[in-house]
Amino acid sequence: MKLAYYPGCVSQSTGKEMDKSTRSVCSALGIELEELEDWNCCGATHVSSELVAVGLAARNMVQTERPIMTSCSICYSNLRFASLRLEEPDIREKVNAVLDKKYSKATIRHALDVILEALDENDERIVVPLTNLKVAPYYGCLLTRPTGIYSPEFPTILEKLIKTLHADALEFRLKTACCGGPIFMSQEEAANDVAFRILREAKKAGAEVIVRVCPLCHIMLDAKQRALEQKFGEKIEIPVLYVTQLAGIALGLGPEELGLEMNSVSPMAMMEKVYERMTGEI
């Protein structure tokens, strides 16, 4: 299978491990990725004008005829949102008037669903089954919104992936709660409060690892975890992995291929447990 790949801006900075693990996992699963030609920012959550955001997304979507895959749930949501808005004739007309190539249609896919299509629990490529690993599935907001693909209130696709990798999916009450990421620069306190509530809840649920799909959630829950622990005076110490990193571990890919050393909270202790359980030491 060959897909167009939209890495998104974070692939070159705060989400380098997302990009790395996405490419490695797809390669291990025989999915060929062709990076979108001369892609631009999708607008993330920071472009106030909806029409401009749709236009920016559309410029990416006209670069290929293939289905477009991304690992970033913000890019995924924006491209999907734009493709829905572009069904409206007046919006399509306005946007096409400023594009070099005209938009007609696009299929947008998230890496999560691409991986699940290629993998089931009996697959021999799962050489490190994550048996007994307690995983908190954290969706955040945008994988499921706008509506139309997964239930926005009670999605289960992350649980499906977790089970496919032989791990235990925890019931995680705040799995679709917002992490506050989009406002962390401008409204720091508000963002910290909501992010810490999620970490605390994961701790309470007994999570050994949190798995998620959004690079902004990753900043809030992983890169800021130490600072939040200090601020709130509570230890959390839970690694936070991209779905592609968790899947990659089960596929036997190494820390280098998955960018695991780029995670702020090291997943190495968790991985040791996984290996010990696999070899029957616990």
Next chain:
Amino acid sequence: MTDEFRQKVLKLAGSEVQTCIQCGTCSASCPTASLMNPSIRKLIKLCLEGRKDEALNNDTLWLCTSCLLCTVRCPRSIRPKAVVSALKELAEQQGIRGGGPSYEQLFLEQIRDYGRIAELPLSGKFLLVFPQGIVQSMQMGLELAQRGKIGLEIVSIKGQDEVKRIIEELSK
């Protein structure tokens, strides 16, 4: 005058906004509702009543995380997030928002000038107008730099002119 404002919001956010029944599902779903005044529900009411100054001069707009839960749940299929976007756009056009440009504006300027976002130059610019954020930014910057995850340089994409045109033409 008040009607002109109301019409602008309806044009940008959808005419269905008029059908709001003020049930408050949007406010009840909002992750930052406890910090907002006016609430999202009230904000929609202000727009429909044409109360422009109150609708544009508040922190509510900038507390929205774009999580879209209000939009998923609205029983009238209104998109409250689109109302927030419309008001942000109008506020930006009129230069409303304290000391300087909003984070959102700087973000868009960087896309306009380069096509993509690189965190370091963006954060640097933001801190010039919002020095209160320096402590958290330094902390975060150090953490990310240690992991080799800071985008230092921005290189313009080839289609920069097209991107610029998209932004300029579609925000008219």
